[in-house]
Amino acid sequence: MAWAAVWLDRWLHRRRLPFQSDEDHLRQLLDRAPLGLLLLDPQGRYRYANHYARSLLDLSAAPHVLPKDDWVEALNEDRRLARAQQNQGSRYRISNLSDERALRWWVTPWEQWDLALVHDVSAEQRAAQSARFMMSDLSHELRTPIATLLTQLAVLQLPSADETQRTQFIGLMQSELERLSRLVNGVLELGRLETGMALDQRPLDLRQLVEEAVSQMRIEAEIRDIGLTVEGDSRLPQVVGNDDRLRQLLLILLDNALKYTRGGDHVRVTLEHNANTVRCAVCDNGPGIAADAIPKLTRRFYRADIGEQIAGSGLGLALAAEILRRHHSALIVDSNTVPPDTGTCVHFDLVAIRPIGASR
Numbered sequence: 001m002a003w004a005a006v007w008l009d010r011w012l013h014r015r016r017l018p019f020q021s022d023e024d025h026l027r028q029l030l031d032r033a034p035l036g037l038l039l040l041d042p043q044g045r046y047r048y049a050n051h052y053a054r055s056l057l058d059l060s061a062a063p064h065v066l067p068k069d070d071w072v073e074a075l076n077e078d079r080r081l082a083r084a085q086q087n088q089g090s091r092y093r094i095s096n097l098s099d100e101r102a103l104r105w106w107v108t109p110w111e112q113w114d115l116a117l118v119h120d121v122s123a124e125q126r127a128a129q130s131a132r133f134m135m136s137d138l139s140h141e142l143r144t145p146i147a148t149l150l151t152q153l154a155v156l157q158l159p160s161a162d163e164t165q166r167t168q169f170i171g172l173m174q175s176e177l178e179r180l181s182r183l184v185n186g187v188l189e190l191g192r193l194e195t196g197m198a199l200d201q202r203p204l205d206l207r208q209l210v211e212e213a214v215s216q217m218r219i220e221a222e223i224r225d226i227g228l229t230v231e232g233d234s235r236l237p238q239v240v241g242n243d244d245r246l247r248q249l250l251l252i253l254l255d256n257a258l259k260y261t262r263g264g265d266h267v268r269v270t271l272e273h274n275a276n277t278v279r280c281a282v283c284d285n286g287p288g289i290a291a292d293a294i295p296k297l298t299r300r301f302y303r304a305d306i307g308e309q310i311a312g313s314g315l316g317l318a319l320a321a322e323i324l325r326r327h328h329s330a331l332i333v334d335s336n337t338v339p340p341d342t343g344t345c346v347h348f349d350l351v352a353i354r355p356i357g358a359s360r
Helices: 002-014 023-031 051-057 070-084 122-156 163-194 206-223 243-259 291-296 316-326
Strands: 036-040 045-049 091-096 102-110 113-120 202-204 227-232 239-241 266-274 277-284 332-336 343-351
Touching: 036 051, 045 051, 051 113, 070 091, 070 102, 070 113, 102 122, 122 163, 163 316, 202 206, 202 243, 206 227, 206 243, 206 266, 206 277, 239 243, 239 343, 243 266, 243 277, 243 316, 243 343, 291 332
Parallel strands: 227 266
Antiparallel strands: 036 045, 036 113, 091 102, 102 113, 202 239, 266 277, 277 343, 332 343
């Protein structure tokens, strides 16, 4: 705001003193400012727009008439209202540029011009929307387990309840509380990721991460009588990522594959180097997922119906998708439910940063 005021004062002064020497320096300074500056004339043209404003609003560098968009109509309305309010001559608003872009502006009259400061608040709006969705989803998901716990507590308080019943209900309550704990932790973790929690990303060996995750899930696979193997390229270029989050991603995908396969089935993790990326795929020969369910898999609390009850919070693949989004990637799901070749394969690609055999 201070930079804008200084520049505008010099700009107006230059109209009277044309050879003002430091105007170019101020212009360069404002072009590096972390917010947009628009100077608007009475005819609706912008006489000046710094780099941030031109980039955000898709404007040309030369003074020109503003485009005929909804946000321009709202801005012009605020300009008129600001001039009508002589004692409080400024207006503040958040407006949508598109379904995915939002901007905040502050506009005030300055002599015969209007000054508008604009800022991209798309990330803030997405975070706020995510928080609203998260609270709505969480409140919905908490109702059933809380009602169950209250019922079980009421049974425990009955004088007629014997020791066997008490032991049984205490066990059920413990299981329900553990599920609640996982549910709340999952929602909080997803919320932190969606609201832009910083991720420390550095070069890493994806195959090593895969082998560690497979080793961690090996006992579970043996208990379920499910084969679990790692296949594909043994020498891969490094990728950039967050070690902890990618490990979490792999464990989610492996856990899902083991849950939705049957005894005697097989889960394979395949790694391959394709041009400038490293692809990781987790495939099984389980019953498969219906085609109409695949687009819903990464929604919070969505559980695919495969005809049997599978334990879980319904947050795993939502977390997986968000982790990949933060790594500029996406989760791709292919599945077949038609015998004899049933099964599901999920894969993701990460950009390779070091060619095989390159010096370190």
